[in-house]
Amino acid sequence: MTERRDNENLLLFGATGSIGAFILDKLIENKKHFGSIAIFTSPGTIEKKADKIQQLKANGVKVISGDVRNPNEVTNAFEGIDTVISAIGRNVIAEQINWIHLADQASSVKRFFPSEFGTDIEYGPESAHEIPNQQKLKVRAALKQVKNLHYTYIVTGPYAQAEIPAFLGALPSAPEIGSFNVMTKTAVLIGDGTVKISLTTPSDVGKLVVQALLHPDVSRNRALKVNSFTTTPNEILNEFEKQLGETWTVKYTSFDELRRLETNAWNNKHPMAPIFTLRRIWSEGGTLYDKRDNALINGEDMETLADAVKAAISTQKSDSQDAYKDRKFM
Ligand SMILES: NC(=O)c1ccc[n+]([C@@H]2O[C@H](COP(=O)([O-])OP(=O)(O)OC[C@H]3O[C@@H](n4cnc5c(N)ncnc54)[C@H](OP(=O)(O)O)[C@@H]3O)[C@@H](O)[C@H]2O)c1
Known part of the structure; x- marks a missing residue:
């Protein structure tokens, strides 16, 4: 059963990126279940994607402009936010460690979904040494240390789409x-x-994030290993x-x-x-x-x-x- 979270105010990082855009679409589609939806994005994105930003505002999304590396701007964005969802790109993954410490000190923030949406980075003993896992592992370590935040890792495996590096593409250069x-x-x-x-389709990634948000008890402090x-x-x-x-x-x-x-x-x-x-x-x-977690969050469809x-x-x-x-x- 879907749980109503009328008071839950959401803040999304990476909202106009490859997977962030799908997550935001599904959040907007389900906005009646939440309090408010805000995104934190750079002035450059606001300028480059002006039409998209206007469309988001028309859909009731609050657009906060700032620099992901500026602690004051990030802290200000956390005001009144209950849950932070990050879909930030791999090149800025480590920035999330600062946000986690800032969110831990922000009185309203209770939940943090870091930018995962991929391979299970704690799958087995070898996972700790895989180079692409290193930054995300540091983010997980930071989340385990803080006191006032719950976390959820949405582990989707590769995307079932044609765009690089996802699994159904041509990958012409290799x-x-x-x-x-x-x-x-x-x-x-x-x-x-x-x-x-x-594999998980990008649209299902968005759907699974919404379902995880709507099922906080079973999503608390764990990886949800889900797929299409x-x-x-x-x-x-x-x-x-x-x-x-x-x-x-x-x-x-x-x-x-x-x-x-x-x-x-x-x-x-x-x-x-x-x-x-x-x-x-x-x-x-x-x-x-052995078993996927879709059923835990009503994510079988x-x-x-x-x-x-x-x-x-x-x-x-x-x-x-x-x-x-x-x-x-x-
Ligand atoms: N499972 C898979 O097959 C698969 C495939 C690709 C990625 N992933 C994972 O999905 C997550 C998101 O990746 P993505 O490819 O969707 O990311 P992306 O499109 O490269 O970037 C997402 C967003 O991050 C922000 N960003 C990127 N570089 C920035 C910078 N230098 N400064 C400030 N903001 C910056 C931008 O946010 P704004 O929109 O606000 O400007 C951008 O739109 C990652 O964790 C990645 O590992 C999984």
Whole structure:
């Protein structure tokens, strides 16, 4: 049952980013369940995305302009806020440690959802040493130390979408680490394509954040390991072929070869090295759990593999070549 949280005032960081935009859409869709919705964004974003910002204001979102590195501006933004949700990009993940300390001192803030929305960074003993996990692990450590905040980590696994680095994309500059290319009808699968993987569509990420907000007791001080569906690379390929009515050319990269490519990427300071590591973690089953937590937060009504493949086909067909430059990789 959905719990009404009429008095809960929300503040979202990273609101116009790749995943933040989906989270904000779902918050707005569900605004009757909350007190108010505010976003903290930079003056640069307000200028560059002026139309979007106007649209948000028209939807009742309070827009706070500031610098994420300025403690006074962040503290002022926390006034009257009950819950902070961060969807900040990987390049500023560590800033959240300062916000956590500031939020802990702010009298109204009670809950903090850090920017996670990905791989389970405490999946197993190896997770502590994975390079892409390091900043997020420090954020988790800060949340465990503070006294006045509850936290929730929304762990979704890879996104089921075509944009880089998510799983249903072409990844043209490094297809050997896994690729589904709608334009060339080719796929590169890791291993023999049978290792399971759990994926979440961006829209479901937003939905799951809302559900976690509406179920505070079961979400308190824990990772919620959620997803849209569990599948395999072979099943994904079959779905692309089914929807397009064509047989694709398929190549395979072995697990050993993927590890070798990953090592080379780090040694050569390849800008996409973190993606090589994430692909290896995902391909080896690092997104699988005995049981997912969707049911705890009434989050079972999720999109399907067919929905995700349909969206990926549409994105790959309609995007210009620019969309396939590896401009965004983390
Ligand atoms: N599971 C997956 O497959 C997957 C894929 C990608 C990302 N992720 C995770 O999702 C989370 C969000 O990533 P994202 O790709 O959505 O982020 P993003 O689009 O790169 O950035 C999100 C927002 O962060 C803010 N931001 C970024 N750089 C900034 C800077 N230098 N100074 C101030 N603000 C800055 C901006 O906020 P404003 O909008 O307010 O300007 C930006 O829109 C991360 O934790 C990431 O690891 C997961």
